[in-house]
Amino acid sequence: MTDLVEHAPARAKSSFINDPKVRSIGLQIIALIVVVVLGWMFADNARENLAAQKIATGFGFLDNTAGFGINQTLIPYSETSTYGRAFVVGLLNTILVAVVGIILATVIGFLVGIGRLSKNFVVRLISTIYVEVLRNLPPLFQILFWYLAVLSAMPNPRQSINLLDEVFISNRGIIIPRPLFGEGTGLVLWAMGLALICAILFGHWAAARQEETGRRLPVLWVNLSLLIGLPMIAMIITGFPITFERPELKGFNFVGGIRVIPEFVALTVALATYTAAFIAENVRSGIQAVSHGQTEAAHSLGLRNGQTLRLVIIPQAMRVIIPPLTSQYLNLTKNSSLAVGIGYPDLVAVFAGTTLNQTGQAIEIIAITMGVYLVLSIITSVIMNSYNKRVALVER
Amino acid sequence: MSLTFDDGTFIRTDLVAPLPPPRRQIGVVGWVRENLFSSVLNTVLTICGILLVAWVVPPFVRFMIIDAVWTGENREACLGPDVGACWPFIHAKFGQLIYGFYPIDQRWRPDIVFAAGILLMVPLLVPSWPFKRLNSLLFFVLYPVVSFVLLTGGNIDASAFLFEHFGLIHALVGDVTVAGVNATFWVDYVLTAVAVAALVGGLLALLGGSGTGAARTTLWVFLAFGALVLVWDIDFGLEYVETRQWGGLLVTLVIAVTGIVASLPLGILLALGRRSQMPIVRLLSVVFIEFWRGVPLITVLFFATYMLPLFLPQGTNPDALLRALVGVALFSAAYMAEVVRGGLQAISKGQYEGAMAMGLSWSQMMRLIILPQALTLVIPGIVNSFISLFKDTTLVLIVSIFDFLGQLRASFTDPNWASPVTLYTGFAFAGLVYFLFCFGMSRYSLFVERRLNTSHRR
Numbered sequence: 001m002t003d004l005v006e007h008a009p010a011r012a013k014s015s016f017i018n019d020p021k022v023r024s025i026g027l028q029i030i031a032l033i034v035v036v037v038l039g040w041m042f043a044d045n046a047r048e049n050l051a052a053q054k055i056a057t058g059f060g061f062l063d064n065t066a067g068f069g070i071n072q073t074l075i076p077y078s079e080t081s082t083y084g085r086a087f088v089v090g091l092l093n094t095i096l097v098a099v100v101g102i103i104l105a106t107v108i109g110f111l112v113g114i115g116r117l118s119k120n121f122v123v124r125l126i127s128t129i130y131v132e133v134l135r136n137l138p139p140l141f142q143i144l145f146w147y148l149a150v151l152s153a154m155p156n157p158r159q160s161i162n163l164l165d166e167v168f169i170s171n172r173g174i175i176i177p178r179p180l181f182g183e184g185t186g187l188v189l190w191a192m193g194l195a196l197i198c199a200i201l202f203g204h205w206a207a208a209r210q211e212e213t214g215r216r217l218p219v220l221w222v223n224l225s226l227l228i229g230l231p232m233i234a235m236i237i238t239g240f241p242i243t244f245e246r247p248e249l250k251g252f253n254f255v256g257g258i259r260v261i262p263e264f265v266a267l268t269v270a271l272a273t274y275t276a277a278f279i280a281e282n283v284r285s286g287i288q289a290v291s292h293g294q295t296e297a298a299h300s301l302g303l304r305n306g307q308t309l310r311l312v313i314i315p316q317a318m319r320v321i322i323p324p325l326t327s328q329y330l331n332l333t334k335n336s337s338l339a340v341g342i343g344y345p346d347l348v349a350v351f352a353g354t355t356l357n358q359t360g361q362a363i364e365i366i367a368i369t370m371g372v373y374l375v376l377s378i379i380t381s382v383i384m385n386s387y388n389k390r391v392a393l394v395e396r
Numbered sequence: 397m398s399l400t401f402d403d404g405t406f407i408r409t410d411l412v413a414p415l416p417p418p419r420r421q422i423g424v425v426g427w428v429r430e431n432l433f434s435s436v437l438n439t440v441l442t443i444c445g446i447l448l449v450a451w452v453v454p455p456f457v458r459f460m461i462i463d464a465v466w467t468g469e470n471r472e473a474c475l476g477p478d479v480g481a482c483w484p485f486i487h488a489k490f491g492q493l494i495y496g497f498y499p500i501d502q503r504w505r506p507d508i509v510f511a512a513g514i515l516l517m518v519p520l521l522v523p524s525w526p527f528k529r530l531n532s533l534l535f536f537v538l539y540p541v542v543s544f545v546l547l548t549g550g551n552i553d554a555s556a557f558l559f560e561h562f563g564l565i566h567a568l569v570g571d572v573t574v575a576g577v578n579a580t581f582w583v584d585y586v587l588t589a590v591a592v593a594a595l596v597g598g599l600l601a602l603l604g605g606s607g608t609g610a611a612r613t614t615l616w617v618f619l620a621f622g623a624l625v626l627v628w629d630i631d632f633g634l635e636y637v638e639t640r641q642w643g644g645l646l647v648t649l650v651i652a653v654t655g656i657v658a659s660l661p662l663g664i665l666l667a668l669g670r671r672s673q674m675p676i677v678r679l680l681s682v683v684f685i686e687f688w689r690g691v692p693l694i695t696v697l698f699f700a701t702y703m704l705p706l707f708l709p710q711g712t713n714p715d716a717l718l719r720a721l722v723g724v725a726l727f728s729a730a731y732m733a734e735v736v737r738g739g740l741q742a743i744s745k746g747q748y749e750g751a752m753a754m755g756l757s758w759s760q761m762m763r764l765i766i767l768p769q770a771l772t773l774v775i776p777g778i779v780n781s782f783i784s785l786f787k788d789t790t791l792v793l794i795v796s797i798f799d800f801l802g803q804l805r806a807s808f809t810d811p812n813w814a815s816p817v818t819l820y821t822g823f824a825f826a827g828l829v830y831f832l833f834c835f836g837m838s839r840y841s842l843f844v845e846r847r848l849n850t851s852h853r854r
Contacts, residue, residue, distance in 0.1 A: 024673065024674050028677055031676060045707050045708055045709055048710055049706045049710055052710060118441075120431060120442060123441050123442075126445050126449070136835045137827055137834070138787035138790040144801070144823075145827075149819050149820055334691070337695065338694065338791070340794055366695060366698055366699050369698075373690060373691045373695065374691060376690075378690065
C-alpha cells in the first residue's frame with residue numbers, strides 16, 4: 001500500500017513532454033505551422049511570379065470576348081461571346097456526355113453483369129470476355145480507337161450508312177431527325193408533367209393501401225398507361241404539334257436534322273462501354289452477395305421465380321450495388337475530361353485548354369475547373385451517404 | 397393366411413448395380429442440353445451468341461495472323477486489297493515504342509533498369525519467397541535511386557543548389573573540388589548536420605525528453621539525405637539524357653512505378669492521419685485525400701504543368717516529366733491512403749489493445765503489429781490501384797509527354813508507313829501490350845485475394 005502511494009508522485013516528476021495530451025497538441029500545432037508556412041510560401045511565390053510575368057489576377061477575364069469557335073454548343077454561342085459563356089458551354093457539354101454515358105453504361109453494365117451469372121455457357125463466355133478486355137485497356141486508348149479507327153473509317157456522307165431513311169452514319173458524324181415544336185407543344189409538356197405527378201402519387205397511394213389491406217394494385221400497368229396515355233391525348237387534341245425534320249443529302253453534305261459530331265459519339269461510346277465493364281462486376285458481386293438461403297426461403301414461402309427476384313433478391317442486391325455504382329458514375333463524369341484527347345469541347349478542353357492558353361490565368365482557371373469536379377463529387381457523396389443511411393441494415 | 401418359407405426363397409445379398417443415368421442428361425449431350433438449350437430464351441441466346449462469335453472471331457484471326465504481312469521494308473509491303481495486320485510497321489517502330497527518342501547507343505541503360513525491375517519485382521510478388529524485408533528495401537529505396545542515375549546519367553548538381561541556401565564555409569573558402577566531388581559542400585554539410593542535431597537534442601533535453609535519441613534520429617536523416625545527394629553528385633561518366641528524349645513504354649513504366657513507390661509511404665501517412673485522434677491532423681488528411689480524389693487526373697496534370705511552376709521560387713523551372721510525376725504521385729497517394737485505411741480498419745481492436753498492453757509505443761505498435769498485418773491484407777487493393785495508375789499514365793500524352801500511347805499516335809503520322817492497315821495494326825499491338833500488363837496484374841491480385849481469403853465460400 002505504502003509502495004503505491006510513494007510511487008504515485010514519482011510519475012508526476014516525469015517530463016510533461018511525455019504526456020500524450022501535450023504531445024498530441026504539440027504535434028498538431030507543428031502540423032498546422034508547416035501547412036500555413038507552406039501555403040504562405042506558395043502564395044508569396046505565386047504573387048512574385050505573376051508580377052514578373054505581368055499576368056493580371058482575378059476573375060475579370062470571364063467578361064472578355066473569347067474569340068474562338070466551339071463545334072458543339074447546346075446554348076447559343078459565337079466567337080464574340082465571353083469566356084464566361086464558353087465556360088458554360090463546356091460545362092453543358094460535359095454534362096451531356098456524362099448523362100448519355102451514364103444511361104448507356106447502366107443498361108450495358110446490368111445486361112453484362114447478369115450475363116456473367118447466366119447458366120448459358122455462351123452468354124457467360126461472351127460476358128466474361130467483354131468485362132476482361134474492356135476493363136484492362138486504358139480509357140484514353142479506347143477513346144482514340146473509337147475516334148481514329150472506327151469513326152474515321154466510316155464512309156463519306158454520300159455513301160453514308162442509311163438507317164430507315166431517318167438516321168445517317170458517316171465520317172462526319174451521325175445525322176438524326178430534328179424535332180420541330182409547333183404550336184400546342186406546351187400543352188403536351190404540361191400533360192407529361194401532370195402524368196408524372198399522378199404516377200408518383202398513385203404509387204404512394206397504392207403502397208399505403210397495400211400496407212392497410214394487403215391487396216396489391218397493378219401499379220406498373222396503371223402508371224404506364226398514365227405516362228403514355230395523357231401525353232397522347234394531349235397530342236391528339238392539339239393535332240400532333242411535334243414533327244421531325246428529316247435530314248436530306250444535298251450536294252456533298254446533309255441539310256436539316258441534327259448532326260451528332262463524331263467526337264461526341266467516340267467519347268460517349270468509349271466511356272459507356274468502359275464503365276459498363278466495371279458496373280457489370282458490381283452488379284455480379286451484388287447479386288452474389290445475397291445468400292442462397294434467401295432464394296430458398298422465398299421459394300418455401302410460395303413465391304414464384306419472378307416474384308423472388310423482384311421482391312427478395314433485387315432489393316437486397318441493390319443495397320450492395322448502389323454505392324459502387326455511384327462511384328462508377330462519378331468516374332465516368334471525371335473520365336469525360338479525356339475529351340481533350342480527341343478535341344471534344346468539354347469543360348477541360350474549352351476552359352482549361354483553349355481559354356488557359358489564350359489568357360494565361362492558370363490559377364483561376366484550374367481552380368474553377370477543379371472546383372466544378374469537386375462540387376460534383378461532393379454532391380454525389382452527400383446524396384450517397386444519405387441513401388446509405390436510409391437503406392443500411394438497422395441492427396438491433 | 398399362412399406364412400410359408402420354403403427353401404427356394406431368393407434373398408439378394410448385395411445391391412443391384414445402378415443403371416446408368418439417362419444418356420440425355422450426361423456427357424456432352426447432357427451438358428449441351430443443360431447449358432445451352434434448356435429453354436426457348438436460352439436457345440435464342442445461344443444462337444445469337446454463336447453468331448456474334450462467328451461474326452467477330454474469324455475476321456479478327458484473319459487480320460492478325462492469316463492475312464497479315466510479316467516482312468517488308470516500307471509501306472509498299474502493306475498495300476493491297478486484302479491485307480491484314482502490317483507487322484513490319486511494328487518491327488520498324490519497336491524501338492521508338494519502347495524507348496521513345498532515347499539515344500540508340502545508350503539504350504542498354506533502360507534495359508538494365510527493366511531487367512533489375514523484373515529481378516526485384518518477381519521475388520517480391522511470390523508470397524513464399526523469403527527475405528521480403530530486404531527485398532522491399534531494395535525495391536522501394538535502392539532501385540529508384542539507381543534507376544534515376546542510370547536513366548538520367550546522374551551527375552546533377554544538387555549540392556550547388558543546396559549551397560546557395562545553407563553554405564557556411566563556402567562563403568569563406570569558395571569551391572574546393574576533390575576527385576570531382578565538391579569538398580567544401582561536404583564539410584559544410586557535416587557541420588550543418590552536427591549543428592542541427594545538437595540543437596534538436598539540446599532543445600529536447602531541456603524540455604526533459606530524450607535528447608540523445610532525437611539527436612541520433614536527426615543525424616540518420618541527414619546521413620540518408622547526404623547519401624542520396626552524394627550518389628547523384630558523383631560523375632559515373634554516363635552521358636546525360638534529358639527527359640524530353642524519353643518516351644514509349646519506358647515513360648509509361650517510369651510514371652506508373654514512381655507513382656506507386658512514392659504514393660505508398662505518403663498514402664500510409666495519410667491513412668494514419670485520417671484514423672488519428674488528433675482533430676487537426678485528421679482534418680488536414682481528410683481534406684487532402686478528398687480533394688485529390690474528387691478531381692480528374694487531367695486537371696491534376698494541368699495543375700502540375702501550368703500552376704506548379706507559379707508556386708515555386710522564381711528561376712526554378714522543374715523538368716516537365718518531373719512535374720507530371722509530382723502530380724501523379726499526389727493523386728495516387730490519395731487513392732492509396734483509402735486502400736490502406738481499408739486495411740487498418742480490418743484489423744481487430746484486440747490487436748491494438750494487445751500491443752498497448754505489451755507497453756509498445758504508438759510507432760512501435762504501428763510498425764511491428766498493425767501495419768504488417770494491414771498491408772498484407774490490402775495487397776490486392778494496392779495491385780488494383782497500380783493497374784488503374786498504369787492505365788492512367790496514358791493521360792500524360794495530353795500534356796505532351798510521349799508515353800507508349802503517345803509514341804504510337806506519333807508513329808501513325810510517318811508517311812513511310814502510311815497504309816490503310818497501319819492504324820489498325822498499331823491499335824492491335826498497343827491493345828495487346830496494355831491488355832497483357834493489366835490482365836496479368838489483375839490475375840495476380842485475384843490470386844493473392846484467394847490466398848488471403850480463408851473463409852468458407854459457398
